[in-house]
Amino acid sequence: MSTHNVPETFSIPVGPLHVALEEPMYFKIDVQGETVSHIDINAGHAHRGIEYLTTKRSMYQNVVLTERICSLCSNSHPQTFAMAAEKIAGIEVPERGIYLRTVADEMKRVTSHLFNVALLVHLVGYETYFMHMMQVREIGQDMLESIFGNRQDIGAMCIGGVRYDLDDKSIAYIKGALDKIETETKDIIKTFKTNGSILRRTKGVGVLTHADAITCGVVGPVARASGVDYDVRREAPYAAYDRLPLVVHSLTDGDVWSRAMVRLEEILTSIDLLRVCLRDLPGGPVNINDRPDIPPGQAVTRSEAPRGEVIYYLRTNDTPQPERVKWRVPTFMNWDSLRFMLQDAKVADIAMIVNSIDPCLSCTER
Template sequence: MTDVTHTTTAETYTIPVGPLHVALEEPMYFKIDVRGETIANVDINAGHVHRGIEYLTTKRTIYQNVILTERICSLCSNSHPETFAMAAEQIAGLEVPERALYLRVIAGEIKRIASNLFNIAILAHLVGYETLFMHVMEVREVAQDIKESVFGNRMDLGAVCIGGVRYDLDDETTAYLSGALDKLVPEIDEIIATYRTNGSILGRTRGIGILKREDALACGVVGPVARASGIDYDVRMVAPYAAYDRLPMVVHTLTDGDVWSRAMIRLAEARTAIELIRACLRDLPGGPTHLHDRPDIPRGQAVAKCEAPRGELIYYLKTNDNPEPERVKWRVPTFMNWDALRYMLADQKIADIAIIVNSIDPCVSCTER
């Protein structure tokens, strides 16, 4: 009889995870070298949902690109047109009305709540805690209802335009929004308490998939992944845009850099997002929501960035005398965070691959465009 223990632990095997895999939400191919059950090395093979959107942007007018960029990704869909619009506004020297700046924050933070809760729910699913998964998804549904009621869509809000926003809040919508936020607060607090204390969650996430601060800096990770490894960087704080400089912004950081820390940062940021929206509703100035003319965007170039739910999203826009941009380039947070998986997965167990991959809240459609 073959000594199974001996043959499986002494040699290194390569196993494929993905591109289509039950535990991955989107297609990505990981070639993983394992020794026994332990991961020795990881190679990442991307490109399964590459759609050439960057090429397409140069065939659309700058105004059409507001629509196109919103369709790059669903979970952070609002961040794309917002940052693209910020770049175009910089080139044209447009001053966005004050009320629109607050309304942009509201749209962005609602998306953040929904996006972060989605990731937290998937974590529960991967842990095998299905009731918690369904519960978090149910709470997230409140955020989905807000999006559907306020913007008319559950994912692509269509909230941003160059020079302002395309929606407004009246008294009735504001009252509904405040009520929905009031509903969310105790629910999110309860989820935070569960993630802090539940044995199943802690057992599968504490000390798993660690990204040390120095490795996080080397990989240039952004967003909750960076902040969970002790990097105090949030675009809303270091390079404020919209109305963030006037709002009670709090940057949450933790130092352990494990799966659990990344989840807790996302929960804390969902909670902070509610406070930011409340502050916006309280301080919302009057006036127009957008500029009433649609100026040509002159020749120029600009860089704009915002803090999407997954971290820093940066846009580079170069225009010439044509209505179509000469070049549009963007780099999404997940693009930076993939590389960190090599550190997170090193010496971890095969069984934890899906949990660790999910902990960067990966967005493949965003990464590949």
């Protein structure tokens, strides 16, 4: 018996294909007993060369290509790309288009956050509630499919506006779906605040302190859960956010629970924003109804994707293809913070902590 009591250090691999980890990320984790002592993060398993591909396609083809970088932020990428192209060409998006961009953005945020929090519940081991949350998300997915024609790649954006329009019937449908999601989300928040299983597994786990959050430069809900009150929608408003009553939620604990709670609160805020957008939706055209050539130039734009700040750099030349497209995605900033979160964590919590940064490796490794 006594030999077993001597703490020994083992190296265990987690990923890149791990049963509980949905993203292809490889962790070499040194454990002492049940406790993590050192983490080595290795990425690069999902490289598809999309940055190179963008320089082989025209600006108008790239709106679709950037949409396919990531399925959960599939609206933020083409939107930020289109914003960069519009900045270079000096295109003014019509007022109705601006509002419809916000509508698409917030709808995707609702379903993306629900998906992440549902996965957290799955990793906690509360499978029944996971199923229930995915069913709530399904209301949102049906909404996306009915309005945009696809569950994930909604194809709402184009250079100069949006590709879709809303009529009274679809507005009424969205409002009905939002009411359903709102009621359910409020219930989910209540469950998160009271359910013993969820609280025991997530409270005080994977803590990222405010100081560490600043050091790592984390963005999005991860930053806001650690007390960094930062949201691109408020700091540098794009689309219609300067006209909307945006509430930025931030918590101070920086644990897995706080990150989930920030996301859940943001769902409610998104629903409020959507309601205001649908109420104030101005008339007029939804896009510029033209396909202008984008002149040579360069631009940097940013937006708040569900996972945090996404930045696009675009340089164009005389050809229809861009010379360089570069994007910095939220996960790139957030995954370094895993070193702090996983330090001294229990082996059983690894997958849950990794999920709590809402990693998106298809964006990061593109």
